[in-house]
Amino acid sequence: MIASETASSEDLPHGMPYHRDTRHDPPAALMALQDQPLRRMRYYPDDVEGWLVTGHALARQVLADPRFLTGERFVRSPTDLPHFFVSSSEHVPPGFFFFKDPPEHTRLRRKVTGVFTLKRMRDLEPRIADIVDDRIAAMKDAGSGADLFQEFALPVPSLVICEMLGVPYADRDHFQRTSSAIFDQAMPIEQRNEATGELFGYVHGLVPAKRARPGDDLLSTLAADDDLTDDEVAGIGMILLLGGHETTAHMFGLGTLALLEHPDQLARLRSEPELMTGAVEELLRFLTVAHAGMMRIVKEDAEIDGRILRAGEYVTVAPHAVNRDPAYFDRPDELDLGRNSQGHMAFGHGIHQCIGQQLARVEMRIGFARLLEAFPGLRLAVPADQVPLRTDMFIYGVGALPVAW
């Protein structure tokens, strides 16, 4: 028999806590909810009850279950900040496959999966290394005290995704501004919606020229595909441009901060560079910058862990809590660059798992390795507690990272 889900509803947590107590750990108030890895909570703005998942095993189960959808229009948020899903799904561009369900999702996503394979990423390595080296040179030109976020963390992934897509990097002021606005949950939702329209319009505007004079880039390939409309090409391009931007950028920013604040781990990585592949996974697990919650809407009543999740209810997976689940990871709150972090959910799970994850891995592996090599005396130029942090962004990270060497 299934217990009533309304018995003690007045005690329900109101949303998913997001105020951080420390720079690198998920909110203590969120971790305190992990005693029930699947639990009821109230959603914003209308207090309607839904679900929160903080346990690893249940997160895997929910994210892989085809009864939990993203192709619906999201109007509720797990926090008092309007979620990226809310601002974006209001105006879902055609082709924006993250907000589609199969079979439409499958058709669109398979148009681009061929360029994100491990083989293609290996081919890109020398080019990524060149871009990384250029940005290291720019940091050196800026001199000790430079902002690592602006000089290195943001431009490296931005340059790489621009080259892959065939988006002119010279337009970066426009698309870096719009993509950061779209992910800024503290910004009024009207402005974020406007930014979504602007970025969509920008990519859309590139399509005719890509068709007329195709280059060796992904937008040209998509523009030449008779099965895709211009709107779909623009939506696909937009999701990749957005996803390629701030995610890896914040892993570089926050990851560097975490390394500098764990000098024993940093020293170990410097003396054992072969640890880098695993170290990247551990940084992904430990920091889990995609911290705003992975939301789904229940399509049909589903029994999970003995509870009934009703059609139409919202479910949010908190990946940063999941990645600290002591039932899955030993000593989850320790950054241990030598551990096996396999199974972390920094990229999600299920059919919407990050399409660019292999690109992100290569960027981080090369980026962190060359950064440490170029700056053997790398250190913070300000006290760690003065590094500005953004908890109200869809992607968690630093606002700036002044460093010296």
Next chain:
Amino acid sequence: MRIAADRERCTSSGMCALTAPELFDQDDEDGRVVVLDDAPLGADTGDAAAAIELCPSGALTAVDEHQD
């Protein structure tokens, strides 16, 4: 053990080829799984199990082989 791959479910994450490159690859067309060796032996069985576990779409399964 024997590995079965469902290419209709595959989402081309590359997790299998990353985890067990001696057993899995991705095709050039859309990155979906290509099984190089569906009957791993010895140490490779551990990699196979990890790849199955890490597959985000549930496209990989271990098939029990009944010996008679």
